[in-house]
Amino acid sequence: MQLSFEKSVAGRRTYMLPAPDVPKYELPAELRRTLELPLPEMGEPDINRHYSALERRSFGVNDGPYPLGSCTMKYNPIVNDQLASLPGFTQIHPLQEIDTVQGCLQALVEAEKFLAAVTGMDRMTFQPAAGAHGEFTALLMVKAYHEDRGDSERTQIIVPDSAHGTNPASAAMAGFETVNIPSNEAGGVDLEGLKKVLGPKTAGLMLTNPNTLGIFDPNIEEITALVHEAGGLNYYDGANLNAVMGVARPGDMGFDLVHLNLHKTFSTPHGGGGPGSGPVGCKAFLAKYLPNDMPIARKGEDGEDVYDLEVPEKTIGRVRSFYGNFLVTLKAYAYALRLGKAGIREAALTAVLNANYMAEGLKDYYDISVPGPYMHEFVLTIEPLRQEYGITAMDIAKAIQEKRIHPPTMYFPLNVKEALMVEPTETESRETLDMMIEALREIRSRVDSDPESLRQAPRTTVIGRPDETTAARNPILRYTEPEAE
Amino acid sequence: MSSNLKYSKTHEWVDFIAPNRVRIGLSDYAQESMGDLVFVTLPEVGQEVSVGDVIGDVESVKAVSDLYSPVSGVVVAVNEDLEDQPELINEEPYSAWLFEIDQVTDQVELLDQAAYEAFCEEEG
DSSP: OOOHHHHOOTTOOSOOOOOOOSOOOOOOGGGSOSSOOOOOOOOHHHHHHHHHHHHHTSOOTTTSOOOBTTTOOOOOOHHHHHHHTSHHHHSOOTTSOGGGOHHHHHHHHHHHHHHHHHHTOSEEEOOOOSHHHHHHHHHHHHHHHHHHTTOTTOOEEEEETTSOTHHHHHHHHTTOEEEEEOBOTTSSBOHHHHHHHOSTTEEEEEEESSOTTSOOOTTHHHHHHHHHHTTOEEEEEGGGGGGTTTTOOHHHHTOSEEEOOHHHHTOOOOGGGOOOOOOEEEOGGGGGGSOSOEEEEEEOTTSOEEEEEEOOTTOOOOSSSTTSSHHHHHHHHHHHHHHHHHHHHHHHHHHHHHHHHHHHHHTTTSEESSOSOOSSOEEEEOHHHHHHHOOOHHHHHHHHHTTTOOOOEESOSTTSTTEEEEOOOTTSOHHHHHHHHHHHHHHHHHHHHOHHHHHHOOSSSSSOSOOHHHHHHSOOOSOOOOOOO | OOTTOEEOTTSEEEEEEETTEEEEEEOHHHHHHHOSEEEEEOOOTTOEEOTTOEEEEEEESSOEEEEEOSEEEEEEEEOTHHHHOTHHHHHOTTTSOOEEEEEEEEEOOOBOHHHHHHHHHHHO
C-alpha cells in the first residue's frame, strides 16, 4: 500500500480559502520557514479512501474479540464518548476563571470520590496520563514520604517476577533500586523470598493482585503486613482491578497507594484510540504529597458546594500539565455512573466468569500455567507443544488471526514459557466465548494433523509475519523522500 | 563451547584471561532461549561491581533480561561493537564478549562445562 507521502500531488488541496479581508502582515524574515513543510498534499476523496484502506488492514474491538491478557480490552460504550463530547466539557480552557468551570471541577471531584470508594483510598489525582506514569507518580510520593520522615536509607522497591515490566522501569525512573522476588508454585508471592529481602532499605512493594497469572494472592494481607512491619509502603498496580472491582478493595488488602488504568478497567478507549489515564489514589496519610493542584469541594456562603483547587501541603509538584486527560476521566466517570455500585461489581464477576468459562473449555486441549480457578485471565503455556511438535506460542497466536480474533498477549508473563495470556473481559457474549474456544480447539487439532498450516499462519492478513528483529535493530521511523535520479 | 570457560547459573560465561581478570559473555544456551537480540546495555568502564549486581541487560524481540555480574571487581573494558551489532551475540556467543572485569575479589558459584550443561538440561 502506498504511503500518503507517495500519493501526494504538488498543489492538490481539499479547501479553498476566501480572499483575505484584512491587510496582509509579513512575518519578520528570521521567523519564517526557509523550507517548505514536507507534508502530503491530497484531495479529500483520496484522504478518506487512504484512511478507510488503513482501517480495513487493521483490527480493533469493533472487528472481533480482543482477548489481550492484562490489557482489559473491553468494549467501550459510545455513550461515554457522547457525554465527554458535550460542549460544556470541550469548549473550555484550563486557565479560565474557576467560577466559570465549576461543572468540570465538580465532575473531577465526584469521579475522585467514586474511584476512591472503589479502591478503598481516601484521595486520588487524575494527572498521570497512563499506567506507567501513575506508577512513577506514586513512587515519587513513596520517596517523598520516607524523606519527609528523615528516613533516607530506603532505596529499594520490591517487585515480584510476575510483575509488569513497567514496575521495575518506574522504580528505576524514580531513583530506586529494584529487588526481584520469586513466585511460589501457586503463582503467588513467595513469602520466604519476600522476608529475605525486607529490611531497613525497603521503600516499598509493588504488587499486581490478582497477578498476571490470573491468581488472587491468598496471602495478600500477610504480604502487606510484612512490608509495613519492615517500614515500607504497599503499592497496588491496578492493571488487573477489573477482576475485583466492587468485590475487594486494595485499601482493605493493606495497600497505601494504587494506580488505575481508566483505559482498561473503566472503559475508555485504549491503545491508538487513547489517550490513556493512570490516576493515583492514596490513603489519607499520604495525601499531602499528591501532585498539585487537587480539585476540591467546599461549602460556599449559601451552603452550596463550591469547587476550587488546592495545593497539597508537601506536594511532589506537577507530573503533567493541568488536570491530566480530563475527557478520559469524564468517560470513566460516565461509565462508573451508568453501572453504579452494583453494576461495577457485576462487571467484575462476569469478567471472572468469562475467563473461567474459557479456561474450562480449553483445559483438555492446552496446558494452563497454574491450576484454577482464575480471576479475569489465565495463561496457556505452549511449551509442551513446542517440545513435541516445534509449534510455538507465536504460531498459535498467528493462527488465531485467521479466525478474526485478536491474538492473546504473547511471551508474557516471563515466568511462563511460551505464554499466551487470555483475558476475554465481561463484554463478550457466551456465543463469542464459544467461538473463541472452538477456534483454539480447532487450532490445537492441527498441531498434530497439519502443523505446517500453523507455521504458515496467518494466510489471510495483508502482512503475515513481519521481520520484528530487523524492525527493532534498524527501525525506519520517518519518511524520507527518495533521492532524485 | 570452550572447555576453559566457567558458567554462572544466570547464564554468563566467564573466561579467566589473567589471574584476577575475567572476560564475560552470554552463553549459547542463553542467546538461544532469548532469540534474536536487538539491544544490549553494557556497564561503564570504571564502574565497581559486586557479585550478583545487575550491570546491564540484553533485549530480544521477546523479552528483556538482566545481566548479572558473576564476580566483584572493576569494569575495565566493554565490547562497544555490540551496541550497533547485538546480533554478534547470536552469531558467535563465545567470541562476542560483553565486558571485562579486573581486580576480581569474589565470584559466584561457577560451573564447569559439564555441570552447566546439566544445569541447563534441568532448567530446560
